[in-house]
Amino acid sequence: MPKNYQHILALAFAVQEINENPQLLPNVTLGFHIYDSYFSPKWTYHATMLLISTPERFVPNYKCDCLNNLIAVIGGLDPEISLNVATVLDIYKIPQLIYGSAPVMNYKTPGLSFYQMAPKEALQYKGILSLLLHFEWTWIGVLTMDTDNGERFVQTVLPVFSRRGICFAFIEKIFKASYITQVMGVLNQGAKIHDKVMKSKANVVVVYGESYSVAFLRWLPYLSELEHLTLKGIVWIGTTQIELTSFVYQRTWGTDMFDGTISFRIHSNDLLGFHLFVRNRNPSSSKDDGFIWDFWQQAFGCVFPNADLGKVEGDICTGEEKLDHLPATFFEMSMTGHSYIIYNAVYALAHALHDLSCSLKHRAMVMEGRLGLQKQQFWELHHNLRSVSFNNSAGDKVSFDQNLELVAGFDIINWIVSSNQSVNAVKVGRMDPLVPPDQAFTINEDSIIWHSWFNQTRPISVCSESCHPGTSKKIKEGEPFCCYDCISCPEGKISSVKDMNDCDKCTDENYPNKNRDFCIPKDISFLSYEEPLGISLASSSLFLFLITAVVLGIFMRHHNTPIVKANNRNLTYGLLASLLLCFLCTLLFIGHPEKVTCLLRQTAFGIIFSVAVSCVLAKTITVVLAFIATKPGSKMRKCVGKSLANTTVISCSLIQAGICAVWMATSPSFPDVDLYSTVGEIVLECNEGSVTLFYCVLGYMGLLAIASFIVAFIARKLPDCFNEAKFITFSMLVFCSVWLSFVPTYVSSKGKGMVLVEIFSILASSAMLLGCIFFPKCYIIMLRPELNNREQLMRRKP
Structure with missing residues (x-):
């Protein structure tokens, strides 16, 4: 390929500098031979055998020329070339410095190590992964060469990508061919690969290949069966071996498909004098260059006149053509990464050889330069190569690590294809092994020019759109x-x-x-005195308390009137007193739950309400027994009196008090926090402890209320003009209705809603008792005093 001619120039430039440097290898002249492998193992083996034979005579393992001494081999742009060379050089312990990827060593005879002038491939893989993660490209395609190195990439590198969240739309092996005839035999495979790339949702394709991979990829658009479709842009990500190269017959082929490509290139710097050295190259001034005529004709598309050829068709090469006018696919004026490491490899050998010559114990052996060095065993050069360390003319340090790999980094290059098909390689990032791992990858996203198909927006390559928060x-x-x-x-x-x-x-x-x-942080929730609802309930409780107190005051002021004496005056006072406490006990349910209030609120409510309902029950029983006792011959006269009423109230109240005592002794209420019942709130509440005992208290109170209602219902039609049993019947009907509704409502409520339901039930049932039983009496006492006499009280209806 014409572009690889720069590798030859880098080698020649380095040797020329060393031979002109009096401080490095004085009295020694370095020379070199260059052989082409033709991508063929056969020709690679042949060239390697020539290196260890006498020039002009192919006699392997026999050299009679003392002027040419093979000290090392620099080679292996492709891994298989290095491996084929190594199988021969291993026998002679001759060092090989490779500037391509390290070959898979499964079949290599152990004993000779490669000196890998290219940086660690592991660093490159980390860089590709970092690039994919940086741009959030999680759905990619992969193309690899059908080689051992390609298989190693698939088996060892892609699983690491997968563990970091990268998925593969396809993994295809691109054909490997040594000659054009072989290439033409696999065109169908290329068409299938191209169509798969274009039909896939993946807009990013990682290419792991050899030096000629891109030249093969340029065939793909011409093989496509998708002529009716608009071909999309692809972000190609190439490894170090991938260069934008072209075969000669691809001169007129477009390079648009590679616009916006990102590739990893071995770090290089401009070398002083190299640009001038390249510009001065031409066929007339480079008589000893056996490659320049072929390169010139291929690169410029012309032919040199030859007397033996007769008439020449096409343009004539003048030799004055300018190298800097060539497209980048054929030649680059700036030093490429591979040329840079060839330059460093020559200097590494020169420094190692210099160190070896300086370590000679007998200076007498160094008489004529070449004569002294030729007697050395050059396998000793390995020791000096392993420890070589120097700074090249660009200021970069050159040294090997313990694995005989060059300590160097990668440049991240963006290929920009102009409208005139010229290609510019712009450095947009770096992978540096000499900094902490989290800082090794750097990328300048603003400097990247994407393929025009993406309209200069960051390409997206995902199988599914991102799931948004929520x-x-x-x-x-x-x-x-x-x-x-x-x-x-x-x-x-x-x-x-x-x-x-x-x-x-x-x-x-x-x-x-x-x-x-x-x-969101939850709000603290409890029924407090500061909120409107708490204020309203507290005000209602106090208002009803005052009303009850006024009623009690009225009854005490008219203590001796018949209507007050009727149906046991002491029970009336007891009922009013218990109603006063009922209204006050609701205040225990308002405010921050504390240990004392939690202990008292349910037990106080249960006992006080039981006293109130017991008084009502005693009143109704008294009415019934009093009527029965007035019949002639009735034996119930002895039962009617204060003792029966007091016994009823005390016994019924003591039962409820006993239930509450057991509750407080075994599983009392306590302050608790409810985190789950109400969304968005942390409810501060009183945990009832034993729910069973809580419902026992309610159940017993309901039993008393039902008993009072039944007895009052029986006595509602007794012939007494002032029969309060009618009012008690209605009040207990409302009372029972309130508390029967309370249970399901309470159970279905959450948070402070449970407290609200209970307070409302207490206030509503107490207010009904107060209103239904005592307001008619207050009406007579205050507004109809003429009815408050014994005659009216004892008058019976006809």
Whole structure:
């Protein structure tokens, strides 16, 4: 390939500098031979055998020329070339410095190590992975050469990519061919590869190949069966071996498909004098250059006149053509990465040889330069090569690590194809092994020019669009993990970043927002005196307390009137007193739950209400027994009196007090925090301890209320003009209705809603008792005093 001619120039330039340097290898002249492998193992072996034979006579393992001493071989642009050369050089312990990828060593005889002038491939793989992750390209295609190195890349490198979240739309092996005839035999395979690339959703393709890979890839658009489709742009990512090269017959082929390509190139610097050295090369001034005539004709598309050829068709080469006018696919004026390491390889050998010559113990052996060195065993050069370390003319340090790999980095290059098909290689990043690993990869995204198909926006290469916060990924069955659907986070969970595999649960003190993309701290919730609802309930309780106190005051002021004496005056006072306490006990339910208030609120409520209902029950029993006792011959007269009423109230109240005592002794109420019942709130509440005993208290109170209602219902039609049993019947009907409704409402409520339901039930049932039983009496006492006499009280209806 014409572009590889620069490798030859780099070798010649380095040797010329060394021979002109009096400080390095004085009295020694370096020379070199260059052989072409033709991509063929046969020709590679042949060339290697020539190196260890007498010039002009192919007699392997026999040299009679003392003027040419083989000290090392620099070679192996492609790994298989290096491996083929090594199988021969291994016998003679001759060092080989390779400037391509290290070959797979499965079949290499152990004993000779390669001196790898290219940086570590592991560093390059990290760089490619960092590049993919930086641009969030998770759905990519992979093309590899059908070689041992390509297989090693697939087996060892791609699994690492997969573990970091990269998926592969396809992994294809591109054909390997040594000659054009072989290439033409695999065109169908190339067409299939091209069509797969264009039909795939992947906009990024990683190419791991050899030096001629791009030249083969340039065939693909011409093999496509997708003529009716608009071909998309591809971001090609090439490894160090990939160069934008062309075969001669591809001169007129476009390079648009590689516009925006990103490749990794061995780090290089401009060398002083190299540009001038290249510009001065021409066929007339380079008589000893056996390659320049072929290169010139191929690169410029012309022929040199030859007397033996007769008439020449086509342009005539003048030899005055300018190298800097050539496209980059054929030749670059600036030193490429491979040329740079060939230059460094020559200097590494020169320094090692210099160190070897300086270590001679007997200076007498160094008489004529070449004569002294030729008697040395050059396998000793290995020791000096391993420890060689120097700075080249560009200031870069050259040394090997313990694995005989050059300590160097990679440049990240962006290929920009202009409208006139010229190609510019712009450095946009670096992979530096001499800095901390987290700083090794650097990229200047603003300097990258993408393929025109992307309209200069950052290309996207994903199988599925990113799942936004508030959703999580659901892998599609039978497809790679990069292909997924996005589902909303379930209740109580959030996802705060994109592409989460699962939603996270908020802590107990937080809850998800509406979009479920972050957690919000919960509010502290309890029925307080500061909020309007707490103020309203507290005010209602105090108001009803005052009303009850006024009623009690009225009854005490008219203590001796018949209507007050009727139906046991002491029970009336007891009922009013218990109602006063009922209204006050609601205040225990308002405010921050404390240990004392939690202990008292339910037990106080249960006992006080039981006393109130017991008084009502005693009143109704008294009415019934009093009526029965007035019948002639009735034996119930002895039962009617204060003792029966007091016994009823005390016994019924003591039973409830006993239940409450057991409750407080075994499982009392305590302050608790409810984190889950109400969304967005941390509810401070009183835990009832034993729910069973709580409902026992309610059940016993309900039993008393039902008994009072039944007895009052029986006595409602007794012939008494002032029969309060009618009012008690209605009040107990409302009372029972309130508390029967309370149970399901209480159970279905959450947070402070439970407290509200209980307070409302207490106030409503107490107010009904007060209103239904005592307001009619107050009406007579205050507004109809003429009815408050014994005659009216004892008058019976006709």
